[in-house]
Amino acid sequence: MPVVIVDGKEIEIGAQERLNGIQVAQRAGAEVPHYCWHPGLSVVASCRMCLVECGQKDAATGKIAMQPRLVPACQTPAKEGTVFVTNSQKVIDARAMVEEDLLLRHPVDCPICDKAGECSLQDYHFEYGRDQRRADIQPFSSRRRELGDTVTLFVDRCVMCTRCVRFTREISGTNELMVINRGAHEEIDVFRNDAGELQFPLDNKMSGNVCDLCPVGALGDKDFLYKQRVWFMKSHDNVCAGCSTGCSIKVEENQDHIYRLKPRENPHVNQWWMCDDGRYGWKHVHDEGRQIDLRRKSTTASNGSYTNLDWHALPAELEKSLTAAGKLGVVLSPHLTVEEAFLLVSYIRRLDPQAIVAMGPIPVEGTDEKFKNGFTIHAEKCPNRRGVDAVAANFAGKVIDWNEFLTEHASSLGGVWISGGYKTNWNDAAAVEKLSGVKTLIVQDCFASPLWDAATYQVPGGTFAEREGSYVNFNDRLQSFRWAIRAPAGVLVEGQLFWQLAGRSGLYQAKQVLAEAAREIPFFAPALSGVHELGVDLKVNQLAAAGAPQPAVATT
């Protein structure tokens, strides 16, 4: 194993690992500040913030020969005997120099900058910069311009790290961004016509990532701009429910109000990125049209009006009503987590061991969109079809789809539980018609729909940010997450409700349910040994079952 020396500390790295100075220093517990380097982008070594001293240890004599010049750590590979010094006076001086240079034309307007609190320039300046500003001439002129519908540029806050330009060239492959002018006059811009109007705006479906990439306050996300100071928000690990890619994300909220979603690094799923559909696809969580009242259709009033019901009374009442209804059926939404689907179908099968288990409609929009680096936005706009499929197949053998359920089974059923959770209206009057003979129709959803209006019990449900559990993405990677915000008052999230229906006391324990599911359903067996924050590859188990050679490293 190659040994690299960082600040006198010997660090062993993998024989096949290709690490640079920044990465190897990180392992040694030393921070090498950087702006232009990003692990997902090509190396340009232009910001010069990561300058370190570098040398080579002679294996035979043990002597260390240092290079006379400083080297950018981002561009220097760590090999056997490479020596990095990240804390010498020379390095400290170089960092102070770069910081001072960057602040020449960069306004120190942290109080009004949207990036304050998460800005590298701010952090590094305090950490490595000079305590005094010596450049007392023409500090800045505040300018802002639009790059597209989602992103705005604060020109004078830019430090020209060109991460955003490289992103559009290397990741999205859309090439909208470029550097105009030269030297101290250079700026990031998009192509404009002679009148300065946007000709080719930044409008690709991954554009929001450039705001995350920007190490300073230059690129602002218009959706988030001036909505919240970052230090007021709490960040929760979560999984995007926008499509079957299942990007690892962070939900950032304050007082149960989501302000933004951000990608969370996951080399197996989304690397550092997420698409704009997912990024801005949380607005329905706070939609005014969300249903928050648990209601039961009045049996006495002739106009079919609803009366509110208490959640405490629901388990007993449902059990009574469903038991009396006759043959049962359950429709599992692909928006349910594995645990919720498992609990729900267990509950229904307990009441009627022959209950029909069906899959809710799978929302599909267009075709898969693939970007230059391979990132794919899937057409299947639900997060957990694979997981729910596996649960349903375990209980019912064959998974019945929504259309088959309506046409062949609905008319014979006395009680049906339909779970929803879709962002948009997903059913119509024809579905209502097919289910008109059902005595006890339970519809659990976030928004009203024809089926909701026809339901015997209207059960409000939670959204992705309020749920807890696991999703299985298109590639059989299971990722678990906890709730990020509490559901609106009046709503009992699916997991908690099903937990109560199962007769269990206390708070819903998703981990416990997943373990039960993993013991019962071989598909989920790899989750038994715990779910890493990057998820668990369920394919490993399938390959083993099929006798196929297992991949050494689980990849996407």
Place this chain on the structure above:
Amino acid sequence: MKTVADFEPVLLANIGKPDSWTRRGYEAYGGYEAVRKVIGKLAPKDVAETVKSSGLRGRGGAGFPTGLKWTFLPPNHPGPIYFCLNADESEPGTFNNRVLMELDPHQVLEGMMISCYATNCKTAYYYMRCEYPLAYKRTLAAIQECYDAGYLGKNIFGTDYSLDIHLHRGAGAYICGEETGLIESLEGKRAWPRIKPPFPAVEGAFRKPTVVNNVETAACVKQIFDRGVEWFKSIGVPPDPNNPRDAGSYGPKLYCLSGHINKPGCYEAPLGITVTELIDRYGGGIWKGRKAKACIPGGISMGILKADEFHCPLDFNGPGKFGCLGLGTAAVVVMDETVQMVDYLMNSARFFSHESCGQCTPCREGTSWATRLLTRIKAGKGRLKDLDLLAEIGDTIGIMPGTTICGLADGAAWPLKNTLKKYRGELEEYIKKTNPDGWAETKPVPALKLLSIH
């Protein structure tokens, strides 16, 4: 060693003769004889070895041994290997390549053919700056003449060696002269210098091994095969025995004399000629009977020599002994006693901040900061502490090793550092005179509206 007195110019020998820029004119004076002696007759390896043994150092500014540079190409590479002729001459004060390209383009092409043969290159790019329309016209015509005569294209000079030369015009940026900037520009991109390694010899134009040589270097290669290694080594200065890094400075050199002298122009002289000799023998002395105050030994990025340092030998090792960066392009700009150093400094800083490619923070911001400071000093708002700041900027943008990708920052830093050292007294006087009430001030000075750099 040949002295200045018995030196016979060879690089400029054809210039002034009728039709020196046409093939007929060139061949009338022995043109294309060297290449005939080489292609098909000598092995490429031997050609490279000959150049290596001649001690030829690149004339583009850095003075790196040419033959050694060729040996950095990966051996037995399946190809293609590219050759780029760096004709993007943009250093202020420098016009030696221009003279060759306008008046003797075939000499350059012949040297290029030999160099390409030595490096096994079959496709060469002639990267010329766009500000040279006559050079472009004549080089283009010369290339066409070579194709018509079978000197370029398939099986040149009846041998089985083929070579194509493409003439490429730059769009006007100093940084295109930096070899990796040139390659980027050639590839159709913004001329941002590349981080090294990989060096161009390993991965250059279109990600293939590439040699980048200067126009004058190519002309010297031609002369070496015309007159022999012994002749070449008989001109110039042998290595300094006290400096193990000095590889000697051999061969003839084109010196561009400009500034306050009676006869500015491009002159050929042996390497090692002193500034005084150059000015007196070729330049006709300082104009209007004035006294010399200073000179730039090799383009403004090299720093400055004071009048009492004019005995400095102009070889690759000489100006370094007098606090300059090096010989550079050997473009000597002479300043007479009327010149104010603050003007020289401001102009050089303004040039570099205008031409900085903007990639590296210290260069992009440092050159701009220096320009602003100097503009303010020039405008009569200077303070003594500004000079300290300028010296520090000079140190940090270039002299602190490794702070930038390419050498432009070094070039920008040297005039600052060097002038502040040699003319600090004058600069202090200027500040005290133009800002009598505030020169000692340490409080911030209000921003000036005229501080726009361009």
